[in-house]
Amino acid sequence: MRWRLALGTIRAHRASYLASAAVMAAGTALLTAFASLLETGLATGRDSGFLVMLPAILGGWTVAIVAFGVVSTVSLTIGHRERELALLRSIAATPRQIRQNVVLETVIVAAPAIAAGLPPGAWLGSVVLGRLVEGGLVGAGTEPATGWLSVAIGAGTSLCAALAAALISSRRAASIPPVRALAAAAPARALTRGRVAAGVALLVVGLSLSATTLFMDDGPLLSSTAGPAGVAVAVGLALLSPAAARPIGWLSEARLGAVGRMAARNLHAQARHTAGVASPLILLVGIAGGTLYMQSTEDSVHHGAGDVSVQLAPVNYLVVAMIITFTAIVVVNTLIAATRRRSREFGLLRLSAATRGQVLGVVAAEGVVTALLAIVLGTVAAAATTVPYALVKTGSPVASGPAWMYAAIAGGALLLVMLASVPTAVGALRTRPVDALSAP
Structure with missing residues (x-):
């Protein structure tokens, strides 16, 4: 049974x-x-x-x-x-x-x-x-x-x-x-005591590993603390991200038009939902930015042709690509599932005289704000990896590497949000509003 x-x-x-x-x-x-x-x-x-x-x-x-x-x-x-x-x-x-x-x-x-x-x-x-x-x-x-x-x-x-x-x-x-x-x-509590405790603990661990990196010798083991530092900070910020989503409510009073104000109110009122969508995106930006700029900083240091770091670079890039691909899968699946869940909400908006275009506009606006929030927090997590690593390698806190790489990471994060949420919302809007209200 x-x-x-x-x-x-x-x-x-x-x-x-x-x-x-x-x-x-x-x-x-x-x-x-x-x-x-x-x-x-x-x-x-x-x-x-x-x-x-x-x-x-x-x-x-x-x-x-x-x-x-x-x-x-x-x-x-x-x-x-x-x-x-x-x-x-x-x-x-x-x-x-x-x-x-x-x-x-x-x-x-x-x-x-x-x-x-x-x-x-x-x-x-x-x-x-x-x-x-x-x-x-x-x-x-x-x-x-x-x-x-x-x-x-x-x-x-x-x-x-x-x-x-x-x-x-x-x-x-x-x-x-x-x-x-x-x-x-x-609505459930956005931040429970357990979530806050876990988030703060991971931030402490990540920042401690980041500080430890500053006192390590330049060598292959330098990434053994720099890499986990960024991951720990990213997960910690993801757990605490409902607190970061609350100020979005201020946008509901700005002159952003009806669609913009509704998107801001939704994100503020459903901080826990917003955090659930932003969390894997924070991890994606943090890992991609941290690992790619860590490797590009390594590449910028002049080595001989037989240097171990030069030989290991192709392997590192392959491994980073594997990890980023997994994180992207998590992001897409989370966004699709979260958007599909809102079919009843979309039906209610349609019955309240909102047009399909307006509903899609709200979904797109929410996606942009969520992506920007994740990019900011993910960049902070990436800095926990790149800053100490670059200081040890080059003496500068700024990681070596092209600016287009960061633009590609941020743009890719935004593109993932749009490709996963907007088409899913379009599919959900094909259901008649009355039928959507009876959806589970």
Whole structure:
């Protein structure tokens, strides 16, 4: 009975669960790639220095990135079902049953998604290994070894992150009073004590790692503190971003036109929703800006042709591209899921005499403001990586690299928001307003 109920729920929310599955599969692939390099280095014992050092330096903060991406996506999927879960409470479902059902649904979705991510992860690991061999950093003829360790790290981390998100989100869902099922869910607190504590703790960790970088010697291990510093600050700012979204309410009094004022009021009133959309975007801008400018600063320092840093640069750019791609997948899935959830709101606006063009204008304006907020916070996170790294490498706090690269990162973030939210809103507006009001 419980399995049939879980499968029925997944079918009813197919699009949301597919988004979660895509993120879990991509995260598993990324982690498996790093794990396979580590396992290869441990298995061969020959020329294994870089095979162990690379996943050791990059793998740790990649785990944090993947865990955050999976947790935020799964939490968003479950959060969108609060009204439905409250309805189950109203027909005598106990909090324990709610939690068990949510966890079971998450496991059913996670198992095939994680399994699907393992083969691409093994392939990505072999691609990175090939780059290391081409650069002369690993002996020719080294074959990838992808065994139980790679599977355990890749699959285990993704599954643990998904289960953690299910347990945290289902606990809140199970506490919803049954009377809430009779109306739309009331706005949840944007900042809880736990969220504030976690955000502040991560900021302290990130800034501490950033400060530690200043006292390290110039060498390959410099990125082992500079990189995680930016990731920790980015996640910390993402957790605290509801506070940053509150001042947006000031724009509702500005002369921005009806569409601009409505967008500002929506973003201010739904600070928690705004933060949920902005969080993966903050991570994307922070990671892209931090890692790319860290590598460009390294490239700007004159090295000999046989310098290890020169040989490692192509591998670093490949790894950065893999991480940015995963983060972009999280951003797109989050934006699509968040926009699809608003079909009832769009229907109500249409019934209140708003035209389709005005509704789309509101969605576009919200996207622009959200992207700008994420770009500002993401830039702060990137600075936690680039400033100390550049000071050690060049003596200047300004990272070396072309200005167009930052423009491309900021423009790419804005483009992702527009491509994910506006077409989804167009699809939602095809539903008749009256029918949209009865949507779950």
